[in-house]
Amino acid sequence: QVQLVQSGAEVKKPGASVKVSCKTSGYTFAAYYMHWVRQAPGQGLEWMGWMNLNTGGTYYAQKFQGRVTMTRDTSMSTAYMELSRLTSDDSAVYYCARGIGDIVVVPDATRPPYSDYWGQGTLVTVSS
Amino acid sequence: DIQMTQSPSSLSASVGDRVTITCRTSQSISNYLNWYQQKPGKAPKLLIYAASSLQSGVPSRFSGSGSGTDFTLTISSLQPEDFATYYCQQSYSPPWTFGQGTKVEIK
Numbered sequence: 001q002v003q004l005v006q007s008g009a010e011v012k013k014p015g016a017s018v019k020v021s022c023k024t025s026g027y028t029f030a031a032y033y034m035h036w037v038r039q040a041p042g043q044g045l046e047w048m049g050w051m052n053l054n055t056g057g058t059y060y061a062q063k064f065q066g067r068v069t070m071t072r073d074t075s076m077s078t079a080y081m082e083l084s085r086l087t088s089d090d091s092a093v094y095y096c097a098r099g100i101g102d103i104v105v106v107p108d109a110t111r112p113p114y115s116d117y118w119g120q121g122t123l124v125t126v127s128s
Numbered sequence: 129d130i131q132m133t134q135s136p137s138s139l140s141a142s143v144g145d146r147v148t149i150t151c152r153t154s155q156s157i158s159n160y161l162n163w164y165q166q167k168p169g170k171a172p173k174l175l176i177y178a179a180s181s182l183q184s185g186v187p188s189r190f191s192g193s194g195s196g197t198d199f200t201l202t203i204s205s206l207q208p209e210d211f212a213t214y215y216c217q218q219s220y221s222p223p224w225t226f227g228q229g230t231k232v233e234i235k
Contacts, residue, residue: 035224037172045164045172045215047224061223095171103222105160112160112178113219118171 002026004096004119011125017084020122022096029077030054033099035115036070036081038092046092050103051079059103086126093121130154130218134227140235147203149230151216156196160220163192163201166229167212175214176201206232 007021022034036048049060051070058070069082079096101113131154141147151161159179164172174183176192179199189204203210211234216227 044229045166045217045226047217047226050222050224059222063223097172100177101219103219103224105220107160107220108158112158112162114162114174114177114217116174116177116183118173121171 002098002117004098004117006094006096006119006122009123009125011127012086014087014126014128016086016126017082018086018090018124019080019082020094020096020124022079022081022119024077024079024098027098029072030074033102033113034070034072034079035097035099036068037095037097037115039095039121040089040092043092048081048094050099052102053079083124086124088126091124091126093123095119095121129223130157130221130225132216132218132225132227134214134216134230136230137228138231138233140233141206142235143206143208145206145235147206147210147232149201149214149216149232151194151199151201151227153197153199153218157218157220159195160218161192161194161199162217162219163190164215164217165210165212166215172215203232 003025005023030053034051051058072079096119097115098117133152161179163176166172180192191202213229213231
């Protein structure tokens with residue numbers, strides 16, 4: 001069965017970086033995509049970016065550009081998301097989610113993409 | 129970025145009720161719209177993709193409709209396990225954006 005298992009909770013100081021891992025199993029890793037989504041306490045969902053697990057290509061939301069780096073290790077079927085220069089506003093649960101379909105679509109010609117399986121989430125707390 | 133507006137932000141309903149949640153987008157997105165359910169402390173779960181396609185394993189009481197800028201998630205007969213927060217998400221143009229969520233509570 002498809003599984004995405006994320007690394008454990010982290011506590012970081014302001015200005016530090018955090019790297020969250022997402023180990024997958026039950027499917028062909030590089031045949032899909034990976035999205036990263038975060039959720040601040042009591043808030044809604046915020047999409048951070050996407051990686052093509054075959055090519056390594058990425059797309060980052062403008063809000064996170066310059067601070068986020070998404071990578072993967074195909075031999076380990078694991079995706080990573082690193083966020084730098086942390087502030088208290090980055091305290092959140094971070095989710096990886098398997099992506100179906102490319103994020104660049106040809107309207108009405110490309111099948112709509114979506115995320116079907118999600119990791120359990122990784123709580124990142126930024127505190128001095 | 130495409131803005132998503134869900135309504136209502138919360139609702140109270142009873143078991144057996146028919147529930148409708150609406151999602152409106154700031155520009156036309158054809159059918160590039162997904163719905164997720166999230167329970168407290170859990171990851172979101174995909175319910176509907178491509179506006180109206182039911183994800184495998186999701187009960188048939190969930191349905192989605194709409195195209196363009198107006199979309200609806202309907203729960204035909206609310207069950208105890210359906211009390212949760214529901215999010216719409218557009219996948220038409222990055223950055224993908226979510227609605228603010230609709231919390232469905234027990235009346």
